[in-house]
Amino acid sequence: MKDKREAEIIREILLGDVHAYGSLVRDYQRPVFNLMLRMTGDEDIAADLAQDAFVRAYEKLGSFNQRRRFFPWLYTLALNVARDWRRREGRDRHVFVEDAAVLVREQDRLDEPKAVNDRIDGAKAFEAVMDLDPKYREALILRFRHDFSMQEIAETLGIGISAAKMRLSRGLDLVRRQFDGGVHD
Template sequence: MAALVARAQSGDDAAFEDLVAATHVETYTLARRLTGDDDDARDVVQEAYLRAYRSIGRFRGEARFSTWMYRITANCASTHVGRRRRHRHDELVEDLVVVDTDPGLDPSAQADASDLRTRLAAALDELPPKLRAVVVLRDVYDLPHEAIAAELGISESAAKVRLHRARRKLKDRLFPARAGAEAEGATRGSL
């Protein structure tokens, strides 16, 4: 990949196209997870590659090209989601539910798993972009805290705090009865 980057930096557009082809799936997947929407993800990916193309000459090679693209994509997604929230409107939602069909699972377990996936996706979509980015990079991409901090341009301690807050919000959203019981127990314990 380093050879492709060097060629792209020297103005070889075909080499940049090869870099896009090599990283597009991962870049789109990250954008989709950060935005929660296919159309928004496509817009973010397009903007991310445009920014990368314009600044390929400044890429120093201190990290892998794919890592550099992750950071650009995360920044573009954050900007895009913030802009989208300022201009939010009601969306048309299809009444379509996709259920995995694994013959090894009984229908009740399939329904429970499908329901949990749907609720988790909704809970992720409701997280503020800064919290969603951290939880996706840690729990989906399994990046260590220091890499997350570098990707998002924040301190490692800020990454840990955001991750804790994001997981707490997800837990409260997914398991409200448990969150209520924990809060009640904490109140009783302080009396």
């Protein structure tokens, strides 16, 4: 199990094995880099910010609650690094998603009575997600791209669980309306 392996790696790092951290970096370098790329739109800046996030995570690893999953903690930290950069640069907090089709999980397709995904056109899905307010977009990305639980989404975004559920529900409703051609039920 990945979580058990991660717990062992983290324990080794905390006991002084600095080289063990490399395996966590390898496991999560792509999603952290992709987050930074969505936030900056520049590969060089994204690489620098990803490195900063991993350095910060290493420095704060002692504060990590080992009863929780590591990736949501790392993602939260990386998101804060990106937000800090955006504030310093005077940019808005716009989050991009590289492929909106990944926002839909197979189990959600099975649970959806009207099977919205039967009508999904990749380009239309991308546009619908990109048109969302960033607070809804972030919630959708965390849930459907990174499979975060509601608790993890709430913690990552610094909101309550009910607010996380509301953002996810509202974001999905807005995307569904786009697929229905803007028709309101």
